[in-house]
Amino acid sequence: MHTTDLETRVAELGSEFLRRAADVRTxxxxxxxxxxxxxxxxxxxxxxxxxxxxxxxxSTPDDVHDHLVDYLTQPGVTLxxxxxxxxxxxxxxxxxxxxxxxxxxxxxxxxFIAGRDGREALGALRRLRSExxxxxxxxxxxxxxxxxxxxxxxxxxxxxxxTLPQLVAGWDDVDRLDTDHLGPIPRVNLSIKLSxxxxxxxxxxxxxxxDALFGNLLPIxxxxxxxxxxxxxxxESHQLKDLTIAAFQRAVEAVPFEAGxxxxxxxxxxxxxxxxxxxxxxxxxxxxxxxxxxxxxWDYETIHAEEMGWPVPVWSRKQDTxxxxxxxxxxxxxxxxxxxxxxxxxxxxxxxxxxxxxYGLAFAESKGLPHSAVELxxxxxxxxxxxxxxxxxxxxxxxxxxxxxxxxxxAYLVRRLLENTxxxxxxxxxxxxxxxxATLLKSPHGAPPSTDPGHAHLGTAPERHxxxxxxxxxxxxxxFDNEALxxxxxxxxxxxxxxxVTRAVVPQVANDATEADADAALARASAAFAGWRDRxxxxxxxxxxxxxxxxxxxxxxxxxxxxxxxxxxxxxxxADVCEAIDFCEYYARQAAALHRPERLGRYxxxxxxxxxxxxxxxxxxxxxxxxxxxxxxxxxxxxSVGNTAIIKPAEPALGIAKVFHEILLxxxxxxxxxxxxxxxxxxxxxxxxxxxxxALIAFTGSKAVGLDIxxxxxxxxxxxxxxxxxxxxxxxxxxxxxxxSADFDEAVAGVxxxxxxxxxxxxxxxxxLIVVGSAHDEFVDRLVASTAALTIGDPTDPGTDIxxxxxxxxxxxxRRYIDTGRQEATLALAMDVPETGLMPDxxxxxxxxxxxxxxxxxxxxxxIFGPVLSVFRARxxxxxxxxxxxxxxxxxxxxxxxxxxxxxxxxxxxxVGNLYLNRGTTGALVGRQPFGGFGMSGVGSKAGGRDxxxxxxxxxxxxxxxxxxxxxxxxA
Numbered sequence: 001m002h003t004t005d006l007e008t009r010v011a012e013l014g015s016e017f018l019r020r021a022a023d024v025r026t027x028x029x030x031x032x033x034x035x036x037x038x039x040x041x042x043x044x045x046x047x048x049x050x051x052x053x054x055x056x057x058x059s060t061p062d063d064v065h066d067h068l069v070d071y072l073t074q075p076g077v078t079l080x081x082x083x084x085x086x087x088x089x090x091x092x093x094x095x096x097x098x099x100x101x102x103x104x105x106x107x108x109x110x111x112f113i114a115g116r117d118g119r120e121a122l123g124a125l126r127r128l129r130s131e132x133x134x135x136x137x138x139x140x141x142x143x144x145x146x147x148x149x150x151x152x153x154x155x156x157x158x159x160x161x162x163t164l165p166q167l168v169a170g171w172d173d174v175d176r177l178d179t180d181h182l183g184p185i186p187r188v189n190l191s192i193k194l195s196x197x198x199x200x201x202x203x204x205x206x207x208x209x210x211d212a213l214f215g216n217l218l219p220i221x222x223x224x225x226x227x228x229x230x231x232x233x234x235x236e237s238h239q240l241k242d243l244t245i246a247a248f249q250r251a252v253e254a255v256p257f258e259a260g261x262x263x264x265x266x267x268x269x270x271x272x273x274x275x276x277x278x279x280x281x282x283x284x285x286x287x288x289x290x291x292x293x294x295x296x297x298w299d300y301e302t303i304h305a306e307e308m309g310w311p312v313p314v315w316s317r318k319q320d321t322x323x324x325x326x327x328x329x330x331x332x333x334x335x336x337x338x339x340x341x342x343x344x345x346x347x348x349x350x351x352x353x354x355x356x357x358x359y360g361l362a363f364a365e366s367k368g369l370p371h372s373a374v375e376l377x378x379x380x381x382x383x384x385x386x387x388x389x390x391x392x393x394x395x396x397x398x399x400x401x402x403x404x405x406x407x408x409x410x411a412y413l414v415r416r417l418l419e420n421t422x423x424x425x426x427x428x429x430x431x432x433x434x435x436x437x438a439t440l441l442k443s444p445h446g447a448p449p450s451t452d453p454g455h456a457h458l459g460t461a462p463e464r465h466x467x468x469x470x471x472x473x474x475x476x477x478x479x480f481d482n483e484a485l486x487x488x489x490x491x492x493x494x495x496x497x498x499x500x501v502t503r504a505v506v507p508q509v510a511n512d513a514t515e516a517d518a519d520a521a522l523a524r525a526s527a528a529f530a531g532w533r534d535r536x537x538x539x540x541x542x543x544x545x546x547x548x549x550x551x552x553x554x555x556x557x558x559x560x561x562x563x564x565x566x567x568x569x570x571x572x573x574x575a576d577v578c579e580a581i582d583f584c585e586y587y588a589r590q591a592a593a594l595h596r597p598e599r600l601g602r603y604x605x606x607x608x609x610x611x612x613x614x615x616x617x618x619x620x621x622x623x624x625x626x627x628x629x630x631x632x633x634x635x636x637x638x639x640s641v642g643n644t645a646i647i648k649p650a651e652p653a654l655g656i657a658k659v660f661h662e663i664l665l666x667x668x669x670x671x672x673x674x675x676x677x678x679x680x681x682x683x684x685x686x687x688x689x690x691x692x693x694x695a696l697i698a699f700t701g702s703k704a705v706g707l708d709i710x711x712x713x714x715x716x717x718x719x720x721x722x723x724x725x726x727x728x729x730x731x732x733x734x735x736x737x738x739x740x741s742a743d744f745d746e747a748v749a750g751v752x753x754x755x756x757x758x759x760x761x762x763x764x765x766x767x768x769l770i771v772v773g774s775a776h777d778e779f780v781d782r783l784v785a786s787t788a789a790l791t792i793g794d795p796t797d798p799g800t801d802i803x804x805x806x807x808x809x810x811x812x813x814x815r816r817y818i819d820t821g822r823q824e825a826t827l828a829l830a831m832d833v834p835e836t837g838l839m840p841d842x843x844x845x846x847x848x849x850x851x852x853x854x855x856x857x858x859x860x861x862x863x864i865f866g867p868v869l870s871v872f873r874a875r876x877x878x879x880x881x882x883x884x885x886x887x888x889x890x891x892x893x894x895x896x897x898x899x900x901x902x903x904x905x906x907x908x909x910x911x912v913g914n915l916y917l918n919r920g921t922t923g924a925l926v927g928r929q930p931f932g933g934f935g936m937s938g939v940g941s942k943a944g945g946r947d948x949x950x951x952x953x954x955x956x957x958x959x960x961x962x963x964x965x966x967x968x969x970x971x972a
Contacts, residue, residue: 140404504560513679
C-alpha cells in the first residue's frame with residue numbers, strides 16, 4: 001500500500017474508532033473527587049500521589065493523619081474543600097479524615113487493581129468476558145530483595161497457572177477472543193516480571209543471572225506448557241532490557257509454551273530491537289507474540305541516566321516515541337507468519353492511542369492480514385470507551401489486569417494515577433473532547449527524530465549544573481562534570497572490562513624506604529617548591545587535567561589493578577578510577593579560579609586584593625580502601641594550588657600508587673614536585689609528619705593514627721618556620737534510620753549496599769541501623785534475607801558481591817569484634833565463606849548482622865572496618881535521632897522516610913558531615929556531594945568541594961593606596 005493510501009486508511013480507521021468511543025456510555029477518565037482535583041492542581045497531585053505511595057505502610061489513624069497533613073500542607077498546595085474542612089478541624093477530626101482518605105484511596109485501588117489473587121479477581125475477569133474483553137493477569141510487585149521472596153512470586157505464578165484454566169474452562173466460547181487468524185489461543189494469559197523471580201538479577205553478570213533465573217523460571221514455563229497458559233514476559237527498566245530479551249529467547253527455545261514479550265517503543269534502540277527480534281522469530285518453529293508498548297518508566301529512565309552521566313535511552317519527545325511505535329509495528333507485522341506452524345511475530349498493540357491503533361490495523365491490511373492478526377491491549381481501569389469501540393469493530397481487546405496486595409501494588413497504582421492525570425495524556429485529551437479528530441490522528445512522522453542526547457538539557461549539563469568555574473584555556477573551557485560510570489548492561493562494555501581485568505598486572509613495589517630516603521625526598525621537594533609555586537596557575541591546572549586524560553585513557557586497566565590488589569568488585573573499582581579523574585578535573589578548575597586575585601570592594605583611591613598561595617611541602621598519607629581516588633585527590637589538591645608533594649601510600653596498595661605516580665610524571669609533573677615514597681608508616685610516615693620542612697599533612701585513615709598525626713604536627717620546634725596544617729579524615733560509625741513509613745524495597749537495597757559494599761571497608765559504610773517502632777521486625781527480616789543472597793567470591797568475577805578483606809590482620813580484628821558481638825547481642829546473620837571460588841591467598845569474612853544491640857555495646861560504639869552491622873530498635877523518630885547522634889564519629893548518616901516533617905528534622909538535627917535522605921550512605925560524587933565529617937571523623941574539610949583547596953593554601957591580602965597627589969585612577 002502506498003504511503004498516501006496508508007495514511008488515508010489510518011484516518012478512516014482512527015475516525016471510526018474515535019466515533020464509536022464517543023458513542024459509548026461509560027464513565028469519564030475518572031469519577032473520583034481527589035483525581036478530579038489532581039487534574040486541576042499539579043502541586044496537589046504531586047503531594048497526593050506521594051501520600052498514596054506511602055499510605056500502605058501507615059498502620060494507625062495517627063500515622064495516616066500526620067502524614068496527610070505533612071504532605072498536603074506543603075508550600076503551593078491548594079486543598080479540595082473535602083479536605084480543607086477536615087484538616088482545619090485538626091486532630092478532633094482526624095478519625096473522620098482518615099476514614100474518608102482511606103476510603104478514597106481504596107476506591108482508587110479498586111479501579112486499577114482487580115483483587116488480591118486470582119480467585120478474588122475471578123469476578124472481575126468474568127465481567128470482562130461478559131463485556132467482550134479478554135484478560136492478561138499481572139501479579140503486582142515492584143521488587144524482589146531475596147530468594148525467599150522470589151520463591152513466593154514463583155509460587156504465585158504457579159498457582160495462577162494451575163488453577164485459572166480450570167476456573168475459566170466452563171466459560172462460553174467467544175471466537176473473537178479465543179482464536180486469531182492462525183487458530184485457537186489460550187484463554188488464560190499471564191504476564192510475569194523476571195525481576196520478581198531472582199533477587200540478584202544483574203546485567204553485569206549476564207549469563208549467570210539468566211542461569212540462576214531459570215531455577216525459578218523453568219517450572220513456570222513447564223507448567224504453562226502443561227496447562228495451556230500463555231506467558232508474557234514484561235519489560236522493565238532499560239538496564240534489564242537485553243537480559244530480558246536473552247532470557248525470553250532461551251526460554252522459547254527450551255520449552256514449547258505459548259510465549260510473548262513486551263517491547264518498548266520509547267527506547268531509542270526500539271527500531272534495532274524490533275529488527276533483531278523479528279529476524280530471530282522467523283527462524284522458530286512457532287510464532288511468538290510481541291506486546292508493543294510505549295513504555296512506563298520515562299521519568300525514571302531520564303532521571304537515572306542524568307544521575308549516572310549516561311546517554312538517555314528514551315526519546316525526549318512524545319512524537320518520537322509515537323513514530324518509533326509505528327515503525328516497530330511495521331517491522332513486526334512484516335514478520336507475521338502466513339500460516340499455522342510457521343515462525344514469526346504475532347502483534348499485540350499495548351496502547352490507548354487511536355492513531356497508533358489505527359496505524360497497526362491499516363498496516364496489517366496492507367500486508368493482507370485480517371484484523372484478528374492484531375490484538376489490542378489496554379490497562380484495567382482506563383479507557384473503557386476505547387475498549388468497547390475496539391470490540392464493536394470486531395477486534396480482540398485484552399485488558400492488562402493487576403492482581404495483588406495494596407503494598408506491592410502501590411508503585412503500580414501511582415504510575416497509573418500519574419498517567420491518568422498527565423498533561424500529555426493522550427487518553428485524557430481524547431476523552432475530554434477538547435482536541436479535534438484530525439489532531440488526534442495526525443502522523444508523528446512529520447519532523448525528523450530528535451538528535452539530542454536524549455534530553456533537552458543534557459548537552460549543556462556542565463553549564464547547567466555549574467559545579468565549578470570555567471575559563472578559556474583551562475581544559476576544554478567548560479565547567480566540571482562527573483566522569484560517567486561504566487554501564488555494565490552494555491555487552492561491549494562488559495567484554496572490554498573483563499579483558500582489562502584479566503590482563504591487569506599489579507606492579508610489585510618494595511615497601512622499604514628509610515628515614516634517609518625520606519630526608520632525600522624532603523630536600524628535593526623543598527628545593528622544587530618555589531619554582532612550582534611561581535608557575536602560572538593555568539599551566540599547573542592544565543597539567544592536572546592532562547593527568548585526568550591519562551587516567552581516562554587507562555581507565556579499565558587501572559580498575560583491573562584495583563580489583564586484583566585490594567579486592568574491590570567491578571563497580572567499586574570503576575567508581576574508584578572515576579573519582580580519581582573527577583578530582584583532577586575539579587581541582588584543576590577550582591585552583592585556576594582560586595589563584596586569580598579577587599578585588600575586595602570598590603573604594604576610591606584604595607585597591608584591596610585577596611590572594612591565595614601554597615603552603616609548601618605537603619605530605620600525602622593515603623589509605624588502601626580507595627587506593628587511587630583518595631591518593632589522587634589529596635595529591636592533586638596539593639599540586640594544583642602550587643604545593644610540592646611527597647606521596648606515602650598505604651602498604652596494601654603500593655601497586656596502583658606506583659602506576660599513578662608514573663602517570664603524574666608522564667603528564668608533565670616535574671619529578672621533584674611529586675615524589676613517591678613507599679615505606680613503613682612508623683618509619684617514613686612518622687618522619688614526614690615530624691620534619692620541620694613539611695608544611696602540610698593530608699591524611700586519611702584510622703582515628704588512632706589521625707590523632708597521633710595531629711598531636712605530632714602540633715609540636716613546633718624553634719627552627720620550624722610555620723605552623724603545620726593538617727587535613728585529616730579519620731573514619732566513622734555511621735547510622736541509617738529506617739522510619740516506619742519508609743519504602744522498604746529501596747531501604748533494604750540501600751542499607752545492604754551501604755553496610756556491605758566493599759566488605760564494609762569504607763569510612764562511609766553503614767555500621768549502625770536504627771529501625772523505628774513497628775517497622776523493625778519486618779524490615780530486619782527482609783534485610784537479613786536479602787543480605788544472605790549476596791555472593792562471596794573472587795572479585796575478578798563480575799558476579800561477586802563480597803570479596804576478601806584487605807589482609808589477615810584485618811580479618812582477625814573483624815573476627816574478634818564478631819566474637820564480642822556474640823556476647824553482647826543476638827546474631828541474626830552470619831554468612832559462611834565458601835570453600836571454592838575465592839581469590840587465592842586472601843582472607844575473607846562474610847557479612848554479619850546483630851540485633852538487640854545495646855547502644856553502649858562495643859560493636860555499637862567502636863569502628864569496625866568490615867562487614868558487621870548492628871541493629872537498634874527505636875521507640876519513635878525522636879529516639880532514632882538520639883541514637884544516631886550518640887556516636888562521637890560524625891561522618892555520614894542516612895534516613896529512609898516518606899514523611900516530609902521527619903526528613904526536615906533530619907536535615908536540621910542529624911549531626912553528620914554527609915547526610916543522605918532516601919538513598920545509601922556511600923558513593924559520594926565530587927562536586928555534588930563534597931565528602932568529609934567532623935567530631936572524631938575529621939577536621940571538617942570537604943574533599944571534592946569548593947572549600948577543600950583552601951586547606952592547601954594560605955590567604956593573603958594586598959592593599960594599595962592608589963591616590964597620587966589627590967588623584968585616583970578610579971576617577972580617570
